[in-house]
Amino acid sequence: MLSSHSYHWYQYALFPFLRPDRNRLSQQLNNKTILITGASYGIGETLVAMLSGMNIHLILVARTQEKLSQLKQQIEPHVASCQIFAVDLTQQDRTERLINEVKQRYGGIDILINNAGKSICRSIADSTDRLHDFQRTMALNYFAPVQLCMGLLPQLKQNQGQIINISAVNVLLAPAPYWAAYQASKSAFDQWFRCAEPELQVSGVQLTSIYLPLVNTRMIQPTYANKSVPAISAPQAAEIICRAIQTRKPCFKPLWTIFGQLGSVIFNRWWVMGCAHYLKRKV
Numbered sequence: 001m002l003s004s005h006s007y008h009w010y011q012y013a014l015f016p017f018l019r020p021d022r023n024r025l026s027q028q029l030n031n032k033t034i035l036i037t038g039a040s041y042g043i044g045e046t047l048v049a050m051l052s053g054m055n056i057h058l059i060l061v062a063r064t065q066e067k068l069s070q071l072k073q074q075i076e077p078h079v080a081s082c083q084i085f086a087v088d089l090t091q092q093d094r095t096e097r098l099i100n101e102v103k104q105r106y107g108g109i110d111i112l113i114n115n116a117g118k119s120i121c122r123s124i125a126d127s128t129d130r131l132h133d134f135q136r137t138m139a140l141n142y143f144a145p146v147q148l149c150m151g152l153l154p155q156l157k158q159n160q161g162q163i164i165n166i167s168a169v170n171v172l173l174a175p176a177p178y179w180a181a182y183q184a185s186k187s188a189f190d191q192w193f194r195c196a197e198p199e200l201q202v203s204g205v206q207l208t209s210i211y212l213p214l215v216n217t218r219m220i221q222p223t224y225a226n227k228s229v230p231a232i233s234a235p236q237a238a239e240i241i242c243r244a245i246q247t248r249k250p251c252f253k254p255l256w257t258i259f260g261q262l263g264s265v266i267f268n269r270w271w272v273m274g275c276a277h278y279l280k281r282k283v
C-alpha cells in the first residue's frame with residue numbers, strides 16, 4: 001500500500017522531496033493497465049507494493065517465478081487484476097511471446113515501466129575474456145526495453161500512455177572506471193529514449209526518464225557490501241516513480257546533477273587523470 005516512509009536528511013539531498021499525492025494518483029490510475037519489468041525484487045517489488053490498494057491492472061515481469069507468484073498472492077486481493085510473466089527479457093523470442101500475449105489479453109496499455117536491469121562492476125583487465133558481460137548488459141538494459149517499447153507502442157498509442165525509463169545518474173556524469181558494461185548499456189537506452197521522445201510525443205505517448213542515484217537494493221550488494229555509501233532507499237525510488245506517473249513530467253533527476261554535468265565537461269581531462277592516478281596507486 002502507498003504509505004508514508006521517513007528518510008534520512010542525506011537521502012533528501014541525494015534526491016529531494018518528490019512524494020506523490022496518494023489520492024490523486026489513485027484516482028488517476030483508476031482502471032489503468034501498468035506493465036512493470038523487474039517487478040520481483042528491489043525498486044520494482046517496492047513499487048508494486050506501493051501501487052497495491054488501487055483499482056489497477058498490473059502486469060508483472062521478471063525471471064523468478066516463485067517470487068512473482070508470492071507477490072501476486074499478496075497483492076491480488078488489493079488490485080483490480082494481476083498477471084505475472086516469468087520471462088528472461090534477454091531472450092528475444094521469449095520477449096516477443098510476452099508482447100504478443102499482452103496484446104491478446106489487454107486492449108491497451110497505459111503505462112510501461114522499463115525497470116529490469118543488470119549491473120556489473122568489473123575492470124577492463126578482468127573483462128578481456130568476458131565479452132558476455134557486455135552482451136548481457138546490452139541485452140537487458142538496451143535491447144529488451146527497445147523491443148518492449150516498439151512491440152507495445154500500438155497499445156500505448158491507443159491509450160495515450162506513458163513509458164518510464166528507470167535510468168541512473170551515472171549516464172549524465174563523467175564515465176567511471178570499472179563501469180563500462182553497465183554505463184554503456186544504460187547510456188545506449190537513454191539515448192534511444194531521448195531520440196524517440198519527440199516522435200512518440202506526437203502520437204500522444206509521454207516518455208519519462210528517471211535518473212536515480214545509488215539505491216539500496218540487492219543490485220549494489222556485490223559492489224558495496226559492508227561499505228557505507230550514500231544511497232536512497234527502494235521506497236524513496238518507488239515514490240519518485242509514483243510521482244512521475246502522477247505528473248507525467250519528462251525528466252526526473254537530482255538538482256546536483258547539473259553541477260556534475262557541468263563539471264564533467266569542464267574538468268573531463270582532470271577527472272580522467274585523477275582516476276588513472278587513483279588506479280595506479282591502488283594496483
Ligand SMILES: NC(=O)c1ccc[n+]([C@@H]2O[C@H](COP(=O)([O-])OP(=O)(O)OC[C@H]3O[C@@H](n4cnc5c(N)ncnc54)[C@H](OP(=O)(O)O)[C@@H]3O)[C@@H](O)[C@H]2O)c1
Nearest residue numbers: 038040041042043062063064089116117168214215217219
Ligand atoms: N540500485 C541502484 O543503485 C540503481 C541506481 C540507478 C538505477 N538503477 C536501476 O533501477 C532498476 C532496478 O534496479 P534494482 O536496484 O531494483 O535492482 P534489483 O533489486 O537487482 O532488481 C532488478 C530486477 O530486474 C529483474 N531482472 C534481472 N535480470 C532480468 C532478466 N534477464 N529478465 C527479466 N528480468 C530481469 C530482476 O528479477 P529476476 O532476478 O527475478 O529476473 C529484478 O526484479 C535497474 O534498471 C537499475 O539499472 C538502480
